Amino acid sequence: DVKVTQSSRYLVKRTGEKVFLECVQDMDHENMFWYRQDPGLGLRLIYFSYDVKMKEKGDIPEGYSVSRExxxxxxxxxxxxxxxxxxxxxxxxxxxxxxxxxxxxxxxTVV
Amino acid sequence: DQQVKQNSPSLSVQEGRISILNCDYTNSMFDYFLWYKKYPAEGPTFLISISSIKDKNEDGRFTVFLNKSAKHLSLHIVPSQPGDSAVYFCAASLGEGAQKLVxxxxxxxTINP
Structure with missing residues (x-):
């Protein structure tokens, strides 16, 4: 089975902090994505990557960046x-x- | 600008009956469609998909219907079971080789006993 693991289930951070969300997959997939889910808005694509060091903006990239080393x-x-x-x-x-x-x-949660 | 719309935020069905979930899209370039199921505190899991060259795809209790002229698809679950209670997301892409899902x-x- 494909496994995609996110490093934290819950995070609480303060306004202005730099926050890192980590994701690891174990199936040698080329493509990786970050979405955010909000009530009434569904899943919206933030960024995606189709290869190491390659990235493309999704629909709502403002305020975010990504890294794929x-x-x-x-x-x-x-x-x-x-x-x-x-x-x-x-x-x-x-x-x-x-x-x-x-x-x-x-x-x-950002407080 | 919501290119994929699910106009019913919620649906309640009795166990054993048919559940019908609907989805409309506006971009006529979409030609591959998927349904995902999501339980609370879990990520979405892939359920069923359909290419635009078909109008129906069936997998066990789940059937997806596509009406390209109306830009509409629906997911039928028969018979509905309590374990089907979840949030269902419709998604679209620009073909099987496309990377992005909308x-x-x-x-x-909600399936009621």
């Missing part, structure tokens, strides 16, 4: 956390097919 |  790891960075970034963050990976495999999610 | 807002399905 190794194929299996994709990090989402909130440079200066704000309360409107309180959300559920979901990492996913795929082999190039639309079917993506998701991690369990990180519930981030 | 998701709808989700519909919370």
């Amino acid at each position: 190794k194929k299996e790891r994709f990090s989402l960075i909130l440079e200066s956390a704000s309360t409107n970034q309180t959300s559920m963050y979901l990492c996913a990976s795929s082999l190039g097919l639309p079917e993506a495999f998701f991690g369990q999610g990180t519930r981030l | 998701f709808g807002q989700g519909t919370r399905l």
Whole structure:
């Protein structure tokens, strides 16, 4: 089974802090994604990466950056956390097919 | 600009009956569609997909129907079971080789005993 693991299930951070969300997949997938899920808005794509050191902006990249130094790891960075970034963050990976495999999610609260 | 829309935030169905979840899309370039299921505190899991060259795809109790002219798809679950209670997301992509998925807002399905 494909496993996508997010480093934290729950995080509480202060406004202005730099926040790192880590994601690791064990199936050698080229593509990795970061989404956020908010009530009434569904899942919205923040950034995705189709290869090591390659990244593309999704639909809502403002306030975020990403890093992919190794194929299996994709990090989402909130440079200066704000309360409107309180959300559920979901990492996913795929082999190039639309079917993506998701991690369990990180519930981030910015206070 | 919501390109994939699920207009029903919630749906309640009796166990054993049919559940029908609906999804509309606006971008006529989408030609591959998927349904995901999400339990609380878990990530979404892939359920079923359909290519635009088909109008129906079936997998056990789950059937997805696609009406391209109406830009509408639906997921039928028959018979509904308590374990089907979850949030269901419709998603679309620009073909099987496309990398990005565009998701709808989700519909919370509750199966009542």
